[in-house]
Amino acid sequence: MTTSTDIRTQPAWRYLLDIRLRLWRRNLADFWAELRKHPVALIAGVVILIYILAALFAPQITAHDPERGSLRQRLIPPAWEEGGSWTYPLGTDGQGRDIYTRILFGARVSLAVGLLSVGISVIIGLALGAAAGYYRGRLDSILSRFADLLMAFPFLIFAIGVMAFMGPGFTNLILALTFKGWVEFFRLARGEVMAEKTREYVEAARVSGQSHTRIMLSEITPNIMQSIFVLATLRMGFMIVTEASLSFLGLGIQPPTPAWGSMVADGRNTLLNAWWVSTIPGLAIVFLVLAINLFGEGLRDILDPRLKIE
């Protein structure tokens, strides 16, 4: 019986790819088996998935316009309340817009902000952190001191300052969040690289004549990605909350584009007579961030048990 792994009958690249795929599949199977042992993380993962699907298919799920309503339909309570209707399942806001629709479209903003700001932070933090941890010396001192400097500012205050300076808008929001967001990843990557650098496999790679860049990219980085991934998940919830805070303050996403933070702000003046305008987007934030954090913690338990000591 010949299999595809038979080195004598297959070209080498095919053989290697096959090994990779199998490994990946086995890793995935292992991961799934582990995840099933963490039911909380599993449920959290499902919740996140629902949010992602809702954001992706928002225009298909709802018939309303997220940005335009009718003043004649303003402040209609949710369907289950007296006076509510299933046309507006979660009620309408002060401009007569359907809150359910705005939550769905708001999920796009929140998830996009979370993914983009964390993604960019990871890339910058990882690149600088790996370089600093690997080469050390003056580069490391300069970057570390700069990172320490940024760490000294409270995140939200810093972001408010940056937004006030640059003006509101999506791009500026991402910039404001990543401007300081990379520091956490820098510190983690730097520490991990410094620890990994002394391990035997790195020595071996060096002895075999690999360049520094190659050692960093293909030897060390894959080994620290698990910690980075865990941190990235945990930071995503934080970024989403920060975006909501900035939008609440009017510094983030501009109206009428729905963002959960500004939706909460919209409802402030009607809290006493129309609780749903603020409360429902508030709950949307709570559930997403809670799910992300629980999932992140589950991930940490599975991927990187060392971090549990914290």
Added chain:
Amino acid sequence: MRTYRLLLIAILLGVTLTLSACATPTPQVVKETVVVKETVVVKEEVQVEVTKVVEKEVEKVVEVTATPVPGRQTLIVGLAGIPDSFDPADHRSRLSETVLRNMFDGLVTRDTTSGVHLELAESATLVDPTTYEFKLRQGVKFHDGSEMTADDVVFTFNRIIQENMIEYPDPHTSPRKGLIAPLASVEKVDDYTVRFILSAPWPPAMQMFVHQQIVPKAYLESVGTQGFVAHPIGVGPFKFVEGQLDDQIVMERFADYWGGAPDLGPSGPACVSTAIFRVIPEASTRVAALLAGEVDIIQAVPPDLVDVLAQTPGIVVKTAAGTQPKWMELNVNQAPLDNKLVRQALNHLIDKELIIEHLYGGRAAALPGALSPFNNFADPSLQPYPYNPERAAELLAEAGIADSDGDGKYEWNGAPWAFVVDSLEEHRALAEAVVAQLQEAGIDAQLRLWEYSVVKPLLQAGERSAYLDDWGDSAFDPVGHMEAKWHGVEAGSPYGRGNFSGYNNARVNELIKAGETETDVDARHALYNEAQALIYDEAPAVFLILPEEVEASSARVQNWEPASDSRVNLHDVCLQ
């Protein structure tokens, strides 16, 4: 027993504290109707208790104590924003005046509508068209006990009209100078007579003098502006105790108060012993504070919460005609808004009645043009632009803007017609509604909210398209309003200082300037009517709405009415 002894000490302490709280009673003779219950015990075979109820007017001595038990005599007002200064000459904000007017008095004052009444002035005469003579009341005392004389009045006004008279924090000219720009000089005739010399006849003078309050010359000269704002002193019914502008300001009753404007309310010291102005910028927090009994009066009740408050027992909601009209100014120098037809079309596209009914709960009026309908010189023949999308479409078509490809959106110059509406956070609900209506009509309008200080230079440079904001006219006179909003911009002068549309019509400018000095009321009406008609037709703005001034108080608050100029006059207010 130890416990008993402790309890006894505690009770004694409590009693001592209560007594010390009422330690300074002020005996006062008042006339009041009392119900006297006389219990007559008849000693016969049976004892019968007879209660006779007698109503009669008696004179009796009551003791007014600082903190009567159990009720308090502290009145707390929830302010909608942060005042700018403790110096009546160094601010240009309505809110500052709201607070300061309780510590300072002016020569004249205003009631809750538009009536002007003598306050520190005993009489005011127009000697000739450019000279006012004020006779001052005698025996009026500042909070430090010194008497107010003509010197203080002259000093007060010189401090405002002369350059760089306020030396703190940096030497600068009073921002209130523009409010009395035609005042050329002030002269002392004798200790209780002052003459005001105007550069030209100025019909709204008395309305405008309401906004200036008298400060003590000797005190200010000895402590300087820095010392003055640390502990302001005036002749008003309340004296400053402590506090900060952005937190709360505590004042207590000034026992030697001269009495207050005879036309308005009872005379004598204020009714409540302590007045506190607490800054609560968040509207829902302000309402919650009133509901919880933490404050007694709140300003600026949001329209959505009026019904909640009105339905709550023990809370009274009161309204006054508003004096902060709102509109969306259009950049008349930017295509296609430079076309009058386009601007008129936009006026026809906004359904003001819908906004008033649903967003303001009916508590607002549609603006019939450049002036508030309550302004003394508003032209009653002007009607607000009616909501008429068909007419708007005709006008736009005439201006070359039409839905040429039938997608429901207007095209201009071969592209979808789009512009950004700028506004401030405080107008967000209205701005969102207006933008939604423009979008509904097929215009790709977007909203952008700014900080005023950031957007103002951009507006003045003519870089923006449409700007939604308000401009107060608490004097109910076109002056302060017409020249600021609808006169062409003249740099370094009050003319066009609030003109963000770039509108500059020579005839309108001429009429506005003529109206400022015309003393004949009918002729003045004619001038302003012509100006209003021109502005209405040329529509440099979408004339929106005038919301009512809505304030609320606990039912314990007596003798209080909201004022159109947002003033919260606490002199006559009592707590039950």
